[in-house]
Amino acid sequence: MQSPAMVVSEWQAAWNAGDASRLSQLFAEDADFVNVVGLWWHDRDSIREAHHFGFTKIFPGSVIEMGEPRVRQLGPDAAVVQSKWSLAGQVSPEGEQAGAREGIFTFVVERRREGWIAVTAHNADIVPGTQTHVNREGERSTVHYREKRSISDSSPSQQ
Structure with a gap:
């Protein structure tokens, strides 16, 4: 990625393609990822496997729309990137359409020789009221x- 903010558009593109491998390439080999219910994955392969399962069983054909990224530089080679998101197309365990959801993503990205890469991410649902x-x-x-x-x-x- 050429800039920290690109993690948001790249996440959206990978998600909407249902491509867990592409999504996992946004992360360093030893990255951490915490999902909306506190499941915590500790490396790129685990992140890929979890999202492959998700795209197959929970979110097949779902569409995520990421909001405008908010970037806070932590120095020349690190940044925190946050973005609201909305999601449609999740299915229930019984295979029925579930309602739309929204939340906030937080990524910590680091500049390396090949560009910016996520070293950790945390996803949180927004529960209005x-x-x-x-x-x-x-x-x-x-x-x-x-x-x-x-x-x-x-x-x-x-x-």
Whole structure:
């Protein structure tokens, strides 16, 4: 990749092609990846295998739209890149269409001789109207501790 921000457009292209190998090439051999439920993969091969499974069983034919990347340079050879995303086309375990989702990706990229490469990534779902999870009697639910308001009405400091 020629710039840190390219990780976002390259992720979108690889995802929408359903190409786990192409997607994994965005990552260093020893990269880490944490998905939306906290599954943690510790190398490129694991990232590829997990996404191959995902493209086959969970997200076949799905489409992701990545938002405008926000890049924070950490020096000349490192950057944090964040982007909101929206996804359509996930299927349930029974094979039925699931609803659309949205979230935020965080990539840490590093400049190497061959260009920029992701060394770690973390993906988080956005759950509108909630602030955190609560576990009760073996069940997890999302909750909001403040008065209800739409996401567009709240700033990060209010959430």
